[in-house]
Amino acid sequence: MKTLEKPVQQKAGKKSTGNLLTKLIKNQIFIPIAALLILVIFNLIADPSFFAVTLSQNSAGYPVLSGNLITILDNASELVILAIGMTLVTSASGGQDISVGAAIALSGSVVLRVLCGTESRPEALQAPIIVAFLVCCVVAMAFGAFNGVLVAYFKIQPMVATLILFTAGRSIAAWINNNELPIISDESFGYFGNFIPGIPIPTPIFIAIICMIIIALVLRFTKLGLFTQSVGINAESSRLNGINPEFIKFITYVILGLCVAIAGFIKVSRFSTINYSVVAKDIEMDAILAVALGGNALSGGKFNMAASILGAYVIQFLTTTLFKFNVISSALPAYKAVVVIILVILSAPIVRDKIAAIRKKLSAQKTTVKEAAQ
Amino acid sequence: MNLFKNADGSPKRMSDQNLLLTITIAVFFLMYICAVVFLGSGFLKPQTFFNILNENAALIILACGMSLVMITGGIDISVGTLTALVCMSCAVNLDYNGGNVLTAILIALGIGTAFGLVQGYLIAYLEIQPFIVTLAGMFFAKGMTTIVNATQFNVANEEFQALKSTRITVPGMGSYNKLGNYVPAYVEIGVVVALIVVAVLFVVLRWTKLGRSFYAIGGNSQSANMLGINVKRTKFCAYLLCGILAGIGGFVYFLHVGSGSPSHASGAEMNAIASSIIGGTMLSGGSGNIIGTFFGVLSLSTIKNIVSSLGLDEAWWTNITVAAMICLFLVIQSVVLSRKNKAKS
Amino acid sequence: MQEEVVLKLDGICKEFPGVKALQDVEFTLRKGEIHALMGENGAGKSTLIKVLTGVYQKDGGNIYLSGKPVVIRSTQDAQNAGISTVYQEITLCPNLSVAENMFIGRTKSAFTNWKKMNEDAKKLLESLDIPAKPTQQLGSCSIAVQQMVAIARAVDMECKVLILDEPTSSLDEQEVEKLFKLMLDLKERGVGIIFVTHFLDQVYAVCDKITVLRDGKFEGEYDASELPKVELVSKMLGKDLNALSDMEKPVAVSDSTDGEAPVFEASGLESTSGIAPFDFSIRKGEVNGFTGLLGSGRSESVRAIYGADKVLGGTIKMNGKEVKIRKPLDAMKLGISYLPEDRKRDGIVGDLSVKDNIILALQVMKGMFHPISKADAAKFADEYIKLLEIKTASPDTPIKSLSGGNQQKVILARWLLANPVYLILDEPTRGIDVGTKLEIQKLVLKLASEGKSVTFISSEIDEMLNVCSRLIVMRDRKAVGELSGADLNQSKIMETIAGGEKVYENA
Structure with a gap:
C-alpha cells in the first residue's frame, strides 16, 4: 500500500514539475525495470555473448532458437503464470500461498495419473491430453479452494493455512501415483513443455503469453481487480458496499489454483515425467519474490499485474545469470534470500519513513544553502 | 493458574490454555494406548518410548523455540534449514578444519545466535512480517548449507564419535531380550539436553518477567505496551532465544545423526510448528505451554510410529498425517477462538 | 481551597x-x-x-x-x-x-x-x-x-x-x-x-x-x-435555550399522509450491537432523523436497517412488501444506501482512486462481470466531481490524499450514483467546513423533493432541524421519543434527549 501512496501524493502535489523521467521513477513498474536494466548491463559488461540467440537443430531435427534469452523466457513461463495468481491472492488476503510448489507437484502428478491410467509406463496415452488437463485443473482448484476456505472463512493467516498443503502436497502427489515415476512416451505430450514441430520458439512462452492475455482481458472486462483491491485495502468498507470479502478472498485462491494447474501441466510436459520432491522446488519463494519485486505490498491492497509479471522475468533472469556464473542450483536460495531481505527492508514502513525524513532534511539543507547563496 | 488444574476462578469453564493442554495430553495417551492395544507389546517396552525421545530430542528443542515465538504471536520457519546448516558447519569444522567438539558447539551456538539476532531485529524493530523474514532466513540457511558443503558425509572425528555413542542408562527400565539377557534402557545425551531445555523454558515462561511478557504481548501487544512492557525488546528476545535454541537443537540433531547433509532436518520447522499447535499453542499468540509442546512432539512421533508400524512406511504417509493433524488442530483453535469471541459479544 | x-x-x-x-x-x-x-x-x-x-x-x-x-x-x-x-x-x-x-x-x-x-x-x-x-x-x-x-x-x-x-x-x-x-x-x-x-x-x-x-x-x-440537565445539553450543543427555543421553524418537506405504504418500514428490529428493538418507518419524499447524543444508539439503529450489523429479529417491509435484509448487498439491491459514520474505517477505500471510489457501489450492484466501461466511469466521476464540487487533482488521485470534506463528498457521490430510493446519511457533515455543510443540507432537501426518502443523523441539532420533518430521539440505546410538527424545536429536543419527560406524540 505504502509503495503507491507516496509517489502519487507527490505527483498530485506538484504536477507541474512532473517530467517524463520522474514520472517513470515514481511508477510502480520502475522497480522491476530498473532491476532488469541492472542485470542486462551487468551481463553486457561481463559477457556480451550472454545475449546471443542462435538457430540450431534440436535432437528431433527441427530448427529451434536457443540462447540465454530464450532460456529465460522459456523457464520463466511457470513463474509468470504463478505470479499472476499470487498477485491476486496477495492483494485480497494480505498474505501469500506457500503451497504452490507442492501444488504443482500435485497437479503434475494428476496429469500423469490420468494419462497413464493404471500402468506406469504406457505405450500409448490412456486418455486424451485435454481430459488430463481438465482433471488437473479441477483438482488444483479444489486444493486452492481448501486453502481459500481456511483463509477466508476460518480466518487463519494465509501462510499458516497454506502450510498444510506445503507439508502434505508432495506426499499426496506421490501417493496419487503410488510413488511410482510414470513416464509418458507419447511425443505429443511433450509439445506443451518443449517445442511444437516446426515452431522454433518454446511452447511455454506461448502458454505464458496466452495466460497474460487472459488475465489482461479478465482485468479489463470484469471488475475482479477493483474488488480484490478494495477487499485488500479496506475489507469493512468493501462489506458495507455490498462486496463479500470472504468470497473474494476465497475466489483468489481458486484462481491461483487454476494458475498452479497450468504451471504444473507445463512442468510435467517438459520432462514427460515427474520427480515429486524436486519438481518446482522453492518456486513459491520465487513467486512471492516476483510479487514483491513488482513493487506490490505484501500486506495486500493495490496491485500492478504487469509489474508482477515483469518481476517474474527479472527473477528468472537473475537465476540464469547466477547459473552462468557457475552457482550451483542448490545454493541459489541463499542469493535470492538476500535479495528478498533487501527488498522487504526497503519497503518496510519504518525504514521508508526514516528515509523520507532524511530526504526531507537534506532538501531542507539544500534550500537553506541556496537561500544563503542568494 | 495451577498447571494441571482448572483455573479456580472459573469453575464451570476451563481456561482455553488448560483446555488445549488437556486435549494434547489426552490425545497422546489415547494414541499410545491405541498403539499398545493394536500394534502389540513393542510399545509397552520402555525402550520404545526412550527411542521416541532419542529420535526427537532435537525436535523437542526446536519446538520449544517455536512455541516461544508463537506465544508472542509470531512464527519462525527458518529453524529446519538452520538445523541443516548447523550440522553441515559443525561436520566441516570437525573433519576438515581440525576443530574439536568445543569449537563445533561454539559454531552451532554462534550460527543460531546470529540468525536470532538478525531475524529478531528485522521483525521487532523494523516491524517486518515474521513469516517473510524467516522465510528468507529459511532459504538463506538452505543455500548456505550447500555453499558450506554440497554433499552428505559422515563425521569421523573420534572425540565426537565418543560423545555421540555415549549412552545414559535409565535404571530399572531395562528389559530382557529373547535370549533372556537383561538389556538396560538408555537415552542419548541429546535427550538430557532437551529435558533441561524444557525445564528451563518452563521456569522462564512461568516465573520470569520475560516469560510473562511473552504471553502479554501475544495476548494483546498494544495493551502490553500500555502496561509498561517493552514490546519490541521482548519480541526481539523471543526470536533471539528461538535462534539460539535452533543452534542447540541443530547440534543435538548433529549428535544424533553424526553427519552433515543439505537434506538434514528437512521439514523440521513444519514438525516443530505442528508439535506446538498440537501442544495447545495458539497461532494467534498469547497462549501456549512448554509441557504441551513436549507432549505435542511425543504425540506427533507416536503417530508417525503407528503409521510406519501399520506398514505404511513410505515417507508420504507421515507427511500427510502430520498435515492432517495440523489441519485438525488449526480448525479446533479457530473454533475455540470464535466461540470465545461470541461469548464476549 | x-x-x-x-x-x-x-x-x-x-x-x-x-x-x-x-x-x-x-x-x-x-x-x-x-x-x-x-x-x-x-x-x-x-x-x-x-x-x-x-x-x-x-x-x-x-x-x-x-x-x-x-x-x-x-x-x-x-x-x-x-x-x-x-x-x-x-x-x-x-x-x-x-x-x-x-x-x-x-x-x-x-x-x-x-x-x-x-x-x-x-x-x-x-x-x-x-x-x-x-x-x-x-x-x-x-x-x-x-x-x-x-x-x-x-x-x-x-x-x-x-x-x-x-x-x-x-x-x-x-x-x-x-x-x-x-x-x-x-x-x-x-x-x-x-x-x-x-x-x-x-x-x-x-x-x-x-x-x-x-x-x-x-x-x-x-x-x-x-x-439542570437541559441546560447541560444546551451548553454542550452551544445553544442558549431561552434565546433559541422558538426561533427556528423547520424547513419541513411536506409529510404526505395519503395512505400510501411507507417506502421502508421496520418493526421490532434488533441487531447484535445491543440496541433495544425498535420500530421505524419512512415515507416517500420524507426526511427524518435519529437524534440523541453520541453512543445513544442512533448509528446502531441505521446500521441495523442497512444490515451492516447482524440482524437478530424484526420484520422489514418495503412499499408494503415484506423483504429480508441479511447483508448490505440485500439492502443495496432494494435501493437503500448508507453513508457510514466512520468515514475512514467504513467508508473510503483509501488507496483506490476517487473515480473507483465513486463507481464502487454501482459496480457492486451490477456485479463483477458487468463492468462499467472506462468511458462511463470517467463520465460519472466527472459528473459528480462537478456536481458536488469535489476538490481533487484528478479523478485518478487516491481518495486518501483528499481532505475529509472532499472524501465525504466522494462517498456521497458513490451513493447518489447508485440511485437509491432510500438514503441513510450518518453524520455526513462531520469534520466538514460550514459552507459544505449547507450544501449537503440543501442537497438532502433537493433529493427529498425528487421523491427520495432520507434518514439524516447529525450531532448538530441545527442541521437536523433544517432538514428533518420528523425526529426519533434516542437515549441509552433506546428510542425514547418521536417529535414532529410543532414539537420540532430545540428545547423540546433537548428535553427529550435529557430525559426530563417522556414524549410520545404523533407516533
Missing part, C-alpha cells in the same frame, strides 16, 4: 494541521472529586485526555500537579506522575490472570513471586470490593470486572488522578452500578477522578463537578447540583 487542587490545566492549546483542536482550555480537579468532562463529538475531550496522558504533546499551556508544573512526554511519564487512565477499550491482556494484569510491567525483579502477587491482588480486590479472583483468567471476567481490574491496577500505582474515558459504554446497568460504587469508594480515598461519558444520567449519579468543552474551547465549569 488551593491546597486541595490535585491537577490544574491552564491555557492548553493543541493544533493539528488545519484544525485548532484545543484553544486555551482550562480544567481543575480537586482531591476526592469526581469531575465529568463533557462535550459533543469534536469538542476536544479526547484530545485533552491525550495531552494529559502524554499521547499528544501540547502546543501551549501548563499542567500543574499538586501545584507543581509537570512535563508529560509519554504515557510512562504520565503514569510516573500519578496520572492513570482507564480506556473504553480494555487495555489489559485477556490471556493473563487478574493478578498478573494488575502487576505485570511494574515489578523490578526478574522473577514473579506468584504467591505474594496473588495475595496482594486478593487484598486489593477485596478492599475495592471487586468480584474477581486473583487467579482467574482475565478474559473470563465480564467487561465491567475487567474495567475494574484496570482501575485497581491504576489505584495500586498510587495515582492521584484517575481518568475514566467512557468506561461505561459497553456495560449494562448493574455493571455500571458496581463501577459507580467503586468510583465513590475511590473518591473517599481522596483520588481525583476525571469521568468522560456520553450518558447524562450517569454524570448526575456520581459527579460533583462538570466541565463542558465545545469546539475545542472551554465552555465552563459547573457544580453538578446546580446545572
